[in-house]
Amino acid sequence: MDDYFAVFGLPRKLTVDGEALRRRFYSLSRAHHPDFHQAADDAAQAETLARSALVNRAYRALRDPMARVEYLIALEEGRDTREGADGRPKAPRDLLEEMLEVQEALEEARSGGMDEAAKARLREERTRLAARREAEEAALVARAGEWDAALDAGADRRPLLAWFKERLAARAYLRTVIDDLGEALGEDQDQHVSHRRH
Amino acid sequence: MSRIVGIDLGTTNSLVAYVDANGVPRVIPDADGRTLLPSVVAYTPDGVLVGHPARRQLARHPARTIYSVKRLMGRGYDDVREELPRLPFAVLPAAEVVRIRVDDREVTPPEVSAQVLRALKQRAEAALGETIERAVITVPAYFNDSQRQATKDAGRIAGLDVVRIVNEPTAASLAYGLQRRAQGLIAVYDLGGGTFDVSILRVKDGVFEVLATNGNTHLGGDDFDQALVDWLLEDIRATHDADLSADPEARQELRLAAEAAKCRLSFEARTHLAIPFAEFTYHRDITREDVEARLAPLVERTMGPCRTALKDAGLTPDQIDEVVLVGGSTRVPLVRRWVEELFGKTPHSQLNPDEVVALGAAVQAQILAGGITDMLLLDVTPLSLGIETLGGIVSVLIPRNTTIPTLAKEQFTTSVDGQTVVDLHVLQGERELARDNRSLARFELRGVDPMPAGMPKIEVTFLIDANGILQVRAKELRTGKEASIEVRPTYGLTEAEVERMVDESFEHAEADVHARLLIEARSEADTVANHVERALTQGAQLAEPGELERIRAALAVLRAARAGDDRALIQERTIELNKATERLAEAMMDAALKGALASRRADRILESS
Numbered sequence: 001m002d003d004y005f006a007v008f009g010l011p012r013k014l015t016v017d018g019e020a021l022r023r024r025f026y027s028l029s030r031a032h033h034p035d036f037h038q039a040a041d042d043a044a045q046a047e048t049l050a051r052s053a054l055v056n057r058a059y060r061a062l063r064d065p066m067a068r069v070e071y072l073i074a075l076e077e078g079r080d081t082r083e084g085a086d087g088r089p090k091a092p093r094d095l096l097e098e099m100l101e102v103q104e105a106l107e108e109a110r111s112g113g114m115d116e117a118a119k120a121r122l123r124e125e126r127t128r129l130a131a132r133r134e135a136e137e138a139a140l141v142a143r144a145g146e147w148d149a150a151l152d153a154g155a156d157r158r159p160l161l162a163w164f165k166e167r168l169a170a171r172a173y174l175r176t177v178i179d180d181l182g183e184a185l186g187e188d189q190d191q192h193v194s195h196r197r198h
Numbered sequence: 199m200s201r202i203v204g205i206d207l208g209t210t211n212s213l214v215a216y217v218d219a220n221g222v223p224r225v226i227p228d229a230d231g232r233t234l235l236p237s238v239v240a241y242t243p244d245g246v247l248v249g250h251p252a253r254r255q256l257a258r259h260p261a262r263t264i265y266s267v268k269r270l271m272g273r274g275y276d277d278v279r280e281e282l283p284r285l286p287f288a289v290l291p292a293a294e295v296v297r298i299r300v301d302d303r304e305v306t307p308p309e310v311s312a313q314v315l316r317a318l319k320q321r322a323e324a325a326l327g328e329t330i331e332r333a334v335i336t337v338p339a340y341f342n343d344s345q346r347q348a349t350k351d352a353g354r355i356a357g358l359d360v361v362r363i364v365n366e367p368t369a370a371s372l373a374y375g376l377q378r379r380a381q382g383l384i385a386v387y388d389l390g391g392g393t394f395d396v397s398i399l400r401v402k403d404g405v406f407e408v409l410a411t412n413g414n415t416h417l418g419g420d421d422f423d424q425a426l427v428d429w430l431l432e433d434i435r436a437t438h439d440a441d442l443s444a445d446p447e448a449r450q451e452l453r454l455a456a457e458a459a460k461c462r463l464s465f466e467a468r469t470h471l472a473i474p475f476a477e478f479t480y481h482r483d484i485t486r487e488d489v490e491a492r493l494a495p496l497v498e499r500t501m502g503p504c505r506t507a508l509k510d511a512g513l514t515p516d517q518i519d520e521v522v523l524v525g526g527s528t529r530v531p532l533v534r535r536w537v538e539e540l541f542g543k544t545p546h547s548q549l550n551p552d553e554v555v556a557l558g559a560a561v562q563a564q565i566l567a568g569g570i571t572d573m574l575l576l577d578v579t580p581l582s583l584g585i586e587t588l589g590g591i592v593s594v595l596i597p598r599n600t601t602i603p604t605l606a607k608e609q610f611t612t613s614v615d616g617q618t619v620v621d622l623h624v625l626q627g628e629r630e631l632a633r634d635n636r637s638l639a640r641f642e643l644r645g646v647d648p649m650p651a652g653m654p655k656i657e658v659t660f661l662i663d664a665n666g667i668l669q670v671r672a673k674e675l676r677t678g679k680e681a682s683i684e685v686r687p688t689y690g691l692t693e694a695e696v697e698r699m700v701d702e703s704f705e706h707a708e709a710d711v712h713a714r715l716l717i718e719a720r721s722e723a724d725t726v727a728n729h730v731e732r733a734l735t736q737g738a739q740l741a742e743p744g745e746l747e748r749i750r751a752a753l754a755v756l757r758a759a760r761a762g763d764d765r766a767l768i769q770e771r772t773i774e775l776n777k778a779t780e781r782l783a784e785a786m787m788d789a790a791l792k793g794a795l796a797s798r799r800a801d802r803i804l805e806s807s
Binding site: 026029030033034035036038039049050052053056057059060 | 361402403405407565566567568571574575576600601602603604605661663664
């Protein structure tokens, strides 16, 4: 797995100065973008193209605090994930139990007609879960400092890693349920699967 | 390095531009000083006509005059089936690339576009006095891979090395950026003849970073005109008890009249239509409100993509610093009002919305030629790229709005012992099921060493280059051997087909220039002669003594010249005929303005004189 932090000459920390990262991105782009290497031979152009693609992917993975958490945890685990990785992650047990009712309602909605009352209930559920997802994300980003401090102190980061993994899985699961609700309601606010797969 | 020009290959009009010695981008006009080349190609028995002369015979030869071919680029029959009844030319059903039949020949959309590109190439060569072999060509930002590839193919067929495909809204931002040094968060709203794009950019320190883009490649001024034609057909049915919907010539007349009225109503509150048909002349007063009522549902369809683009960029409308309008359709006041309302600020349109994309293409060309080093464009891929997995589900490899160039790697293996070929189906789009997305191509990885199922590890690299076009490479990881890939584009020409078209076009290219000028002169002569003949019947009562005889004589002289191949003589005789008819045409105009006589034929005579 490519180390995107290394691309920007950064330590593997979750706290990143966004403005400095963008400046670095622009200057790396100026160095490697194919626009500035049109006269080079084929091999050099291919090299530039690969380099430029790497810079772009690295920036995308690191520019946003949430994406950064996802990427760093995958990197720490040595898991070879890519953007848009397929497969639904395993959600924490308590969350699964909590969602039993929603899933049942979803099944019902899928298997047949839904009256207005049922629709209203699903809509309400979706709003609640969206808020819950935001809370999960805030909690994830909020512990970024702890991770960085543990890294600096040379402390054991495994418990923290386990916690991040679990909350990321919970978030991914919430996302899926929210999307499924939207689909069942026929009002997919965002008809785009790419979102859930980032 | 030789010069690179910038080309805006539009649905309705096309332009070519370059950056001059002072670093100023300029649109190159034709010999008559016109910058816009109508994207219309007429296949006549004498040869091919492009631009204004082709446009003038839209209503006369609807079946062999191809317009708005951009809407067919990179598309399959099923994509365009719905609008076929409205097209006066024959689009043939085909499993892959659509073909257009003109008399006994068949042409593909890239070949038609190549005619427009070749005309622009010749225009640039004449103006700059040098051979032009390289170009940057713009496409709608929301064009998918097939549509981009088709545009590149068109360039090759026209004898141009397309060094870059650039997105139209981003090109526009380059033109604005160069001339005004704009900084901050910019929204480009680009509504052209056939396509709609919106792009959100951050412009800072010479870097033009596209944050998100969205659009609709089937929404533009053409649809505005169509909505008006449908409305007028309805009105004609009600007022004259006539159904003209199946008459291609009448439809073209109506379309041209609707387009002209739409343009007038961008500046005036009301206008009058007078369209002569065989049985009757249709008169109607229309107001801007009438038109806006018909266009509102179409303009509304641009709002969703704007909101999605903002959301994808992580921005709210109030964070946008500047809104830029691009494309001829943004002249419609209704469009401006809606855009202003959405973004909460007055949009800019200092640069001519018809020319700004071509100017931006010239700027990008100059960057690629090394002439500009302080500007850098970082664009995105508009659609998510994925592969079909078990159960027809799409697995996204590269999400939409990812900065390009970009790449994704994926490992594949075999499912049967001894399997030596692996199939991949690549798609573009945002839907979960493969069948709801755009099929780009099927790739066949060949030459896998026979091994037990699941043993081979084939790493496939999907790379989207700076043109937004996909390149695929494959490698067997155990052996390190490059696997060969056979690409079967779903809606594209194969390499062999493009080669053949390039060869064919070379065979014709040289003889073309002179032949084309002669064909144009003849076509122009025919157009004028036709109008004069109509004037002779419709305006006879307005003629002075001896006038009709003089006109008939001039007509006969022109006919004689047209039979020969002396281009200068044909043009001279055409001008003489126009002069001979001038007074009568004016008299007819006057009469028409008084409502006594239909005006359209007469004002065409004036237009062509």
